[in-house]
Amino acid sequence: MSELRLNPATGEWVIIAADRGGRPHDFAHPGRSRRKLPPLVEGCPFCPGNEGMTPNALLELPSESSGRWQVRAFPNKYPALGPGSASGATSEGPLFAAVTGEGAHEVLVETPLHNRFPADRDDGEMALLVQAYQQRYLALQSHRSTKYVLIFKNHGEGAGTSIEHPHSQIIAAPVVPEKEQRRCQIACEHYDRTGRCLYCDIVNEELRLASRVVYHDNQFVVFHPFAAGRPAETWIVPRDHAPSFGHVDEQGLRAFASVLLQTLRQLRTAFGDPDFNYAIHTAPKDEEDRPYYHWHLQLIPRMTKAAGLELGSGMYVNVAAPEDTAEAMRQARP
Ligand SMILES: [Zn+2]
Numbered sequence: 001m002s003e004l005r006l007n008p009a010t011g012e013w014v015i016i017a018a019d020r021g022g023r024p025h026d027f028a029h030p031g032r033s034r035r036k037l038p039p040l041v042e043g044c045p046f047c048p049g050n051e052g053m054t055p056n057a058l059l060e061l062p063s064e065s066s067g068r069w070q071v072r073a074f075p076n077k078y079p080a081l082g083p084g085s086a087s088g089a090t091s092e093g094p095l096f097a098a099v100t101g102e103g104a105h106e107v108l109v110e111t112p113l114h115n116r117f118p119a120d121r122d123d124g125e126m127a128l129l130v131q132a133y134q135q136r137y138l139a140l141q142s143h144r145s146t147k148y149v150l151i152f153k154n155h156g157e158g159a160g161t162s163i164e165h166p167h168s169q170i171i172a173a174p175v176v177p178e179k180e181q182r183r184c185q186i187a188c189e190h191y192d193r194t195g196r197c198l199y200c201d202i203v204n205e206e207l208r209l210a211s212r213v214v215y216h217d218n219q220f221v222v223f224h225p226f227a228a229g230r231p232a233e234t235w236i237v238p239r240d241h242a243p244s245f246g247h248v249d250e251q252g253l254r255a256f257a258s259v260l261l262q263t264l265r266q267l268r269t270a271f272g273d274p275d276f277n278y279a280i281h282t283a284p285k286d287e288e289d290r291p292y293y294h295w296h297l298q299l300i301p302r303m304t305k306a307a308g309l310e311l312g313s314g315m316y317v318n319v320a321a322p323e324d325t326a327e328a329m330r331q332a333r334p
């Protein structure tokens, strides 16, 4: 029997149709070919020695052991948004709104090794990556035209990546994307109504009910949300209320890196290295100092494909109950 669940953070309905997919492991992809890749690939623009194939670095964080770059950020050669000479409205008539595509689109190479995927790394490597995320986030946030910064990662072809060398991306947009605006608005309404943060409330409820919690300690809670849109959708939420990822201190970043690493390892063990996307949701620039938003990471494994129902209605069909996938991830804890 399927169930319609309302996502309290987005206002979207999701159909949980667990009997369509069978058990959580039935849609896993064991033994991916990326396990057999070499550490260095001659023509790869992200491998060391090929830095000339990419624009100049905006940030290089060195590895403690080798002294060479461990994480490297530079402008995307094929940006979705790029620097423009002028920013402003270019609307056509009263109905068709547009602004110039001013903004930034950066690539963050996560490791010099072509085949060192996130779940293979150690805490130190992950901490450096998360530190780089925040440094580029703050740099882009300071641009005058920036309204919203999104840090995200596409892992694997099924998640939309075109270069296999592990990398993340950061976009600075001159507008707040509709979905993010909606999240903020819902959080704001909850705050006005109750005087409390929606995300703090969600976390407390998930901890109380426990069935969808994958892991928790005194700094982070990892869980599969009540209205997860896809199998094993995972949220990593800090327990301390903080609207912006830009304000997390050094110790908080290290703890975040370690819980992210652990979660990605659990995902790989439980579901056989699926492709995935993750994104860090954080308050838009103009709302960073308001009390109602609460930054978090949303991880979406790509084990099933969206079809007509999703595209037409915006309503996701999730063939695995989050209670079951959370249990599979808990069991995969080293
Ligand atoms: Zn490479």
Ligand SMILES: [Zn+2]
Residues within 6 Å of the ligand: 197, 198, 199, 200, 201, 240, 241, 242, 293, 294
């Ligand atoms: Zn909160």
